[in-house]
Amino acid sequence: MPHREGQSLRIVFAGTPDFAAESLKALLASRHRVVGVYTQPDRPAGRGRKLTPSPVKRLAQEHDLPVEQPLSLKDADAQQRLAEFDADVMIVVAYGLLLPQAVLDIPRLGCLNVHASLLPRWRGAAPIQRAIEAGDSESGITLMQMDAGLDTGDMLLIERTPIDDATTGGDLHDRLAELGGRTLVEGIDALAANGLSATPQPDEGVTYASKLSKPEAKLDFRQSAAALSRRIRAFNPWPVAWTHLDSDTLRLWFATPEVDPVVERDTPPGTLLEPASDALRIACGEHGRDVLRVTQLQMPGGKPLAARDLLNANHPRLSPGQRLGQPKEADR
Known part of the structure; x- marks a missing residue:
């Protein structure tokens, strides 16, 4: 259900790495209100293998936001905690956990995902690197209405950026992280005003971006x-x-x-x-x-x-x- 123009939305944000932190940063600078943050549990890092919070957790703590780090969102207690945030929408960016249908149904406007490819090309874990490896001439951001599949939901907004012969994985990561934040805020503003039109992904052109390995x-x-x-x-x-x-x-x-x-x-x-x-x-x-x-x-x-x-x-x-x-x- 669309909201009046100018009204802010209550948002729960779910993400983990630096890429996701850029989207959270953009939301925090918008007129909308982030009421809770979900991220992966702290992981061992560095030579000392000290438990280290994710970039998203560190940013959330800097802004005194409540942080949840469940191992799974499949149990009833975790889903009840999510419902208590009374969010209009949940934003998911490189979170690292699959969301069951029961979770997708909790926010009043559903769950949106910021994905770093031009869907349906490069669904999956490593779309940035696979696009360069395959010789694609462009990449981009797809803002997507999430469903229970792997990056299969309807597309809401698409923004493109070129890949040239000098583009590295790091270059494209940083460019898409910034573009993802801008596209997300544009989409949330539209959702709060008049709603967003959804376009189903085409059946043709589907590729999968498998996880990177050493x-x-x-x-x-x-x-x-x-x-x-x-x-x-x-x-x-x-x-x-x-x-x-x-x-x-x-x-x-x-x-x-x-x-x-x-x-x-x-x-x-x-x-x-x-x-x-x-x-x-x-x-x-x-x-x-x-x-x-x-x-x-x-x-x-x-x-x-x-x-x-x-x-x-x-x-x-x-x-x-x-x-x-x-x-x-x-x-x-």
Whole structure:
């Protein structure tokens, strides 16, 4: 039921990471009232494995908001506590818990989700990184009316943003976090005034963004330079693309395909070629005829550096002919 223009809504917010905190921050700066916050339980973090609150919890505490951290929303006590907030709407952003239908039905205007893709493309856990990895030319925010499915609800608002050949996972994350907050407030304002029209997601174009893992960030230099560069950008800043440098781990933070590469003969994929002034050059592709230009990398035990700095230092482990991705026999 729409509200009068200018009236504020009572909102319960559910979210956990930095991405979600940007949406909560936008709501706190709006005319609407956040009456309660749900977030994941504190998790061990850092070398000391100390229990650490989520970014959303820290922001909520700064604003003296009540915080709930249930392990599940399936039991009656948790649902009763949610009902006691008497919220007009629940906003869910990267919360990390599935909401059963009984929870979706509690707020008077239902539950809305801020999702970091152009639905129905990239439903699921890692839409930002999967869009870059797949070579999509754009991404965006979809404000969605939640239902019991996985990112299957009706679409309320869509905002787009481009992806170019320099966009990393971190770049797109930050841009979409800010865009998500703005889109959310626009949607809540419209909901409070005249309501929002809902558009069902089309059946065509559905893709799923599976959760990221460290093992999948290992590079296979038999892939094309274009595919490898997208994966490296997508996995920056986490889980960070990597390969073997003998028995150690070499992390690659930024790379581009070389335009019109010239490789005189078939070269084993992963072989270091003569470097450019500002980049390592790695043979890749099925026959080693592609060239990947790596301009930012992290040596074992070191920090991320520009390739130019490592090349100027004549780092002995980055000599032409060295083959990456091949652990020593003792390490296999």
